[in-house]
Amino acid sequence: MTAHKAVGADGQDDARFYPDIDELGNDDPSCKALIERAKRLIDRRLPVLILGESGTGKECLARALHAYSQRRNAALVTLNCAAIPENLIESELYGYARGAFSGALSAGMKGRLMQAHKGTLFLDEIGDMPASQQMRFLRVLSEKEVAPLGASAPVRVDFQLICATHQDLFARVEGGTFREDLYYRIAVGIVSLPPLRERGDRALLINKILGEELGAAAATVALADNVVDLLMTHRWPGNVRQLSAALRYACAVRTGDRIEVGDLPLDLLTMRSSGRHEQPRVVEATQIVTRNRHQERERIMAALVERRWNISAAARDLGVCRASVYRKLKELRIPHVRDGIAGQADEPAPMHLAAVA
Numbered sequence: 065m066t067a068h069k070a071v072g073a074d075g076q077d078d079a080r081f082y083p084d085i086d087e088l089g090n091d092d093p094s095c096k097a098l099i100e101r102a103k104r105l106i107d108r109r110l111p112v113l114i115l116g117e118s119g120t121g122k123e124c125l126a127r128a129l130h131a132y133s134q135r136r137n138a139a140l141v142t143l144n145c146a147a148i149p150e151n152l153i154e155s156e157l158y159g160y161a162r163g164a165f166s167g168a169l170s171a172g173m174k175g176r177l178m179q180a181h182k183g184t185l186f187l188d189e190i191g192d193m194p195a196s197q198q199m200r201f202l203r204v205l206s207e208k209e210v211a212p213l214g215a216s217a218p219v220r221v222d223f224q225l226i227c228a229t230h231q232d233l234f235a236r237v238e239g240g241t242f243r244e245d246l247y248y249r250i251a252v253g254i255v256s257l258p259p260l261r262e263r264g265d266r267a268l269l270i271n272k273i274l275g276e277e278l279g280a281a282a283a284t285v286a287l288a289d290n291v292v293d294l295l296m297t298h299r300w301p302g303n304v305r306q307l308s309a310a311l312r313y314a315c316a317v318r319t320g321d322r323i324e325v326g327d328l329p330l331d332l333l334t335m336r337s338s339g340r341h342e343q344p345r346v347v348e349a350t351q352i353v354t355r356n357r358h359q360e361r362e363r364i365m366a367a368l369v370e371r372r373w374n375i376s377a378a379a380r381d382l383g384v385c386r387a388s389v390y391r392k393l394k395e396l397r398i399p400h401v402r403d404g405i406a407g408q409a410d411e412p413a414p415m416h417l418a419a420v421a
């Protein structure tokens with residue numbers, strides 16, 4: 065992760081960390097290809113338009129692109145067009161000169177377009193830019209000049225434009241709420257982020273988020289099999305944001321080294337019972353199960369070695385019953401060394417072990 069200075073939606077310096085662009089694609093070939101394409105679009109004086117459902121990582125990508133670009137040492141200035149009241153968007157974007165109107169700041173105000181000079185302007189939810197502002201913004205893009213309200217002369221601006229929307233922008237053009245000429249001006253370098261349910265790197269994403277949340281402890285925390293099943297089959301309407309929130313919640317409330325289904329947010333379980341999940345992705349689920357198995361194997365082996373294969377003592381350390389330890393030995397294919405350490409081990413496994421396993 066790389067840190068850069070930026071100016072956030074409230075105009076204040078934003079010291080948030082910026083994702084490393086190469087980490088966004090994980091090891092998934094299609095995500096990596098998409099990120100590589102986005103990298104090729106930056107620094108070409110082309111506007112970039114990031115499309116994708118809410119929570120797919122559009123802002124993350126915009127931040128990563130800025131941090132990757134040649135403009136990384138200048139500001140990234142963001143404005144969420146849906147979050148600013150229509151009557152304020154004009155002064156936010158263009159600013160105003162000293163004494164431009166009664167109630168204005170005495171020193172005037174530098175608008176976001178001028179703040180972004182030499183840097184990057186990120187306009188989130190561009191589909192919500194009021195119709196009254198679209199023509200003026202188009203003119204700025206054509207003329208590369210801004211005229212703050214009350215200013216005697218326009219000011220030249222140079223920024224990398226990145227816009228994002230979760231809406232079908234062309235449908236808004238067809239519906240008459242978004243100008244067609246502005247659409248063609250901003251929709252040049254289009255990058256479409258897939259919804260989480262269509263991504264082939266869900267397991268990698270889960271591991272990455274767990275790693276970020278738990279740090280070194282991630283190596284000792286496993287996911288119960290039914291948690292893996294749920295994470296891999298849920299449809300995630302809130303995309304990566306929802307997945308990340310669910311995992312962070314589970315990491316916070318877990319009481320042991322295993323995240324159980326009861327550690328997941330209640331709304332996720334409710335959605336599941338109402339059928340908002342999909343068919344398991346067997347290959348990916350296997351990756352997580354393998355990771356869990358590996359960690360579980362290590363945990364059990366450590367307890368057994370520590371207790372010199374005294375199953376009762378190891379079971380106590382692990383917080384499970386002896387039968388569970390025997391079941392795990394079988395399940396994880398850990399060969400019993402009972403014969404090798406004579407006198408240290410417990411009595412032979414009970415006859416009903418096969419049935420338990």
Ligand SMILES: Nc1ncnc2c1ncn2[C@@H]1O[C@H](COP(=O)(O)OP(=O)(O)OP(=O)(O)O)[C@@H](O)[C@H]1O
Binds near residue numbers: 087116117269272
């Ligand atoms: N590749 C990724 N790896 C890890 N976390 C990610 C990734 N992409 C997105 N996230 C996380 O998902 C959350 C949502 O990301 P972001 O705000 O970029 O989505 P968005 O598409 O801009 O959402 P919205 O349309 O609602 O504004 C953030 O918390 C972000 O950290």
